[in-house]
Amino acid sequence: MTSSLDSDLLNIAVLRWLDTLAQQGIFTTDRDLVIRSWNRWLEEHTGHLATTVVGRGLFEAFPDLEARGFGGYYDGALGGQMKVLAHGLHRYVIPALDAPDGELRQSGRITPLELDGVIVGTITVVEDVAERIVSERELRSQIEASDRARALAEEAVQVKDEFLTTLSHEIRTPLNAVIGWTKILLSRPVEAPMLARALEVIDRNAVAQVRLIDDMLDTARIMSGKLRLETGPVDLARVALAAIDVVAPTAAAKNVALRAEFEPEGLMMLGDADRLQQIVWNLLANGIKFTETGGAVTVGITSENANLILTVADTGEGIPVDFMPVIFERFRQADPSASRRHAGLGIGLSLVRQLVELHGGRINVTSRAGEGSLFTVTFPSRPDLASGQSLAADARVALANVRLLVIDDQPEGRDLLTVALEQQGAAVTGVATAAEALALLDRSSRYELPHVIVADVGEGADADLTLIRPLCARSPERGGAIPTVAVATYDHPRSKRRVLAAGFNRYLAKPFSPDELAATVRSLLRG
Amino acid sequence: MELTQVQEDALIELLNIGFGRAGASLSQLTGHRVVLEVPQVSVHPIAELEAVLRAVVADEVASVHQIFSGPVAGDALLLLEHRAAGMLKELLTNEAPLPLPLDASAREVLTEVGNILLNACLGTFGNLLQVQVSFSIPHLNLESVSDILRSLLVQREGLRYALVVHAGFRLRDAEVTGYLVIVLSVASLDRLIRAVEQWEQNDGGLQ
Numbered sequence: 001m002t003s004s005l006d007s008d009l010l011n012i013a014v015l016r017w018l019d020t021l022a023q024q025g026i027f028t029t030d031r032d033l034v035i036r037s038w039n040r041w042l043e044e045h046t047g048h049l050a051t052t053v054v055g056r057g058l059f060e061a062f063p064d065l066e067a068r069g070f071g072g073y074y075d076g077a078l079g080g081q082m083k084v085l086a087h088g089l090h091r092y093v094i095p096a097l098d099a100p101d102g103e104l105r106q107s108g109r110i111t112p113l114e115l116d117g118v119i120v121g122t123i124t125v126v127e128d129v130a131e132r133i134v135s136e137r138e139l140r141s142q143i144e145a146s147d148r149a150r151a152l153a154e155e156a157v158q159v160k161d162e163f164l165t166t167l168s169h170e171i172r173t174p175l176n177a178v179i180g181w182t183k184i185l186l187s188r189p190v191e192a193p194m195l196a197r198a199l200e201v202i203d204r205n206a207v208a209q210v211r212l213i214d215d216m217l218d219t220a221r222i223m224s225g226k227l228r229l230e231t232g233p234v235d236l237a238r239v240a241l242a243a244i245d246v247v248a249p250t251a252a253a254k255n256v257a258l259r260a261e262f263e264p265e266g267l268m269m270l271g272d273a274d275r276l277q278q279i280v281w282n283l284l285a286n287g288i289k290f291t292e293t294g295g296a297v298t299v300g301i302t303s304e305n306a307n308l309i310l311t312v313a314d315t316g317e318g319i320p321v322d323f324m325p326v327i328f329e330r331f332r333q334a335d336p337s338a339s340r341r342h343a344g345l346g347i348g349l350s351l352v353r354q355l356v357e358l359h360g361g362r363i364n365v366t367s368r369a370g371e372g373s374l375f376t377v378t379f380p381s382r383p384d385l386a387s388g389q390s391l392a393a394d395a396r397v398a399l400a401n402v403r404l405l406v407i408d409d410q411p412e413g414r415d416l417l418t419v420a421l422e423q424q425g426a427a428v429t430g431v432a433t434a435a436e437a438l439a440l441l442d443r444s445s446r447y448e449l450p451h452v453i454v455a456d457v458g459e460g461a462d463a464d465l466t467l468i469r470p471l472c473a474r475s476p477e478r479g480g481a482i483p484t485v486a487v488a489t490y491d492h493p494r495s496k497r498r499v500l501a502a503g504f505n506r507y508l509a510k511p512f513s514p515d516e517l518a519a520t521v522r523s524l525l526r527g
Numbered sequence: 528m529e530l531t532q533v534q535e536d537a538l539i540e541l542l543n544i545g546f547g548r549a550g551a552s553l554s555q556l557t558g559h560r561v562v563l564e565v566p567q568v569s570v571h572p573i574a575e576l577e578a579v580l581r582a583v584v585a586d587e588v589a590s591v592h593q594i595f596s597g598p599v600a601g602d603a604l605l606l607l608e609h610r611a612a613g614m615l616k617e618l619l620t621n622e623a624p625l626p627l628p629l630d631a632s633a634r635e636v637l638t639e640v641g642n643i644l645l646n647a648c649l650g651t652f653g654n655l656l657q658v659q660v661s662f663s664i665p666h667l668n669l670e671s672v673s674d675i676l677r678s679l680l681v682q683r684e685g686l687r688y689a690l691v692v693h694a695g696f697r698l699r700d701a702e703v704t705g706y707l708v709i710v711l712s713v714a715s716l717d718r719l720i721r722a723v724e725q726w727e728q729n730d731g732g733l734q
Binding site: 090 | 552555556557593597616619620622625630631632633635636638639642646650653659660661662663664665
């Protein structure tokens with residue numbers, strides 16, 4: 001008797017110990033579906049205590065189960081059938097006291113409880129699948145996100161393909177004009193009016209080409225986060241006037257009127273004069289492009305509160321409604337087809353927006369079909385800055401009586417530099433190599449020494465070795481103090497750093513205008 | 528062993544009772560009308576089963592396997608091609624499963640679907656034969672038809688037959704086809720067919 005009691009106690013102890021291990025809810029019923037056991041997991045996960053449910057009928061304790069059709073499952077179990085309860089079809093098995101049913105994530109199974117071939121009751125196992133559901137949901141959203149990313153990437157590839165097609169067309173068109181007219185000029189002597197016309201076309205197309213390439217390079221710089229503004233006090237009015245000057249020939253050729261409706265100076269802000277001009281230029285070029293002959297493009301600048309508001313209005317065809325949301329996106333064009341009527345790369349307005357935002361401004365556009373478009377750019381203004389500090393972008397610099405030495409190993413490049421500087425009144429000597437230049441200095445008296453040396457440094461790789469070091473090592477009488485301008489093949493921050501570190505006084509990247517070159521040279525002249 | 532037309536008709540009729548019950552369960556669970564039909568049934572020696580299945584399903588399938596025991600014993604399987612399995616899960620739960628391998632939630636739902644269908648059919652057989660059939664826990668496997676058959680063959684000795692039942696699920700304007708395979712010993716099959724004939728003559732014929 002003692003031993004039987006011991007064994008009962010032992011069994012109870014073993015069951016309680018097992019209960020602490022259970023990672024699932026487990027309860028049993030007898031054949032009458034009266035709950036006979038209810039484990040600790042169920043107490044913890046549902047809030048229903050064994051003391052309150054054991055001894056009660058299953059459906060009396062949980063009427064919700066019967067309403068959900070569990071009666072049939074338990075009948076089946078008493079008839080020997082095993083029943084799976086998937087979370088996806090049932091959501092939960094046992095409702096919790098303190099959680100809404102919608103928050104429960106359970107699956108389970110109902111099994112007949114057999115003893116020696118006789119079914120004596122049922123056993124129900126409940127599992128919490130919340131973690132599994134969460135991780136599946138995460139995986140699902142990751143898959144959906146990557147599907148979306150793939151779709152976006154595919155669209156980007158398509159936009160880029162369209163862009164490349166456009167690009168080749170856009171690059172070819174001005175080049176065709178330049179090459180065509182150059183061939184005519186080379187093949188036969190032409191009259192003065194014809195020559196003037198040819199040069200005007202070549203000039204206009206070459207300038208257009210430079211602008212195109214500048215825009216592309218800037219777009220690439222912005223995309224790689226490498227565009228840096230050289231910020232200073234800027235008079236937006238002067239910038240706008242300069243931009244109007246640039247596009248005036250294009251507007252005139254198309255018979256589109258250009259109107260400037262703002263004070264000619266005193267609209268001060270902080271910014272990069274070149275980039276601001278690029279903004280105005282692009283907006284103007286866009287307006288002219290979409291305006292029919294006889295129309296007008298109007299630039300306005302007003303000062304409101306602490307802002308400068310630049311507006312560019314055209315009387316063109318307006319912007320299609322469905323294009324408005326993407327108008328400032330890269331490589332977007334309302335009509336990307338090859339047969340489109342309007343030229344352009346589709347980077348101008350995206351570049352404008354990026355440059356505006358780099359200046360702490362914002363851009364909006366409104367448009368009505370057939371009634372033109374209105375672009376509005378808002379910049380923070382700085383009325384405290386004096387107009388006189390504005391960068392002298394419009395200064396027409398004369399280099400009268402200035403002696404210059406030009407070094408460029410490419411004859412065409414050397415000629416171009418020489419002609420551009422001579423037009424400003426300078427006396428220019430051109431040589432091909434640094435060695436020739438140094439030899440020339442050796443032959444010169446101190447009164448014949450050039451005032452400034454302009455050297456093409458290519459990509460700037462070994463500029464210091466060939467010219468600057470030997471030059472700086474010299475005494476002032478032999479040319480050691482002559483200021484230098486490095487002309488680089490293309491603008492690159494690394495090449496600029498290297499060149500200036502080597503000892504050049506100024507850095508100028510191609511392409512640049514004769515005015516810019518002259519202004520740079522002039523900035524180095526003393527007195 | 529070939530079924531006579533009468534036997535086949537009777538078996539289809541009987542299976543349709545079980546399928547009807549399973550369809551009703553699924554309809555109740557999902558809130559959509561789910562119709563389950565048996566258009567075709569055939570009996571084959573187990574050695575021919577692979578060829579029979581290869582003609583109708585792709586090699587890789589999702590299978591719900593349940594062993595039943597008692598006076599009539601054997602293996603019951605629901606086979607679904609992967610695409611059909613995913614589609615069925617989505618139709619039933621309004622949620623597409625993750626791409627293969629099927630996620631745990633999808634496996635669980637398909638296991639219950641197999642469980643409902645196998646219980647309904649074998650329960651019907653049990654009632655007919657007036658015997659109690661006990662079932663093992665159902666398992667869902669993603670494997671090839673030949674692997675499934677290999678595991679069936681190594682389990683037990685003796686000549687066995689397979690009842691192959693085409694199972695058509697129709698719900699929400701879509702159709703999904705699966706295959707129910709019930710593997711029985713010769714004796715069990717014999718008993719079943721005789722009982723079916725008997726039922727056909729007594730009750731079935733009256734309906």
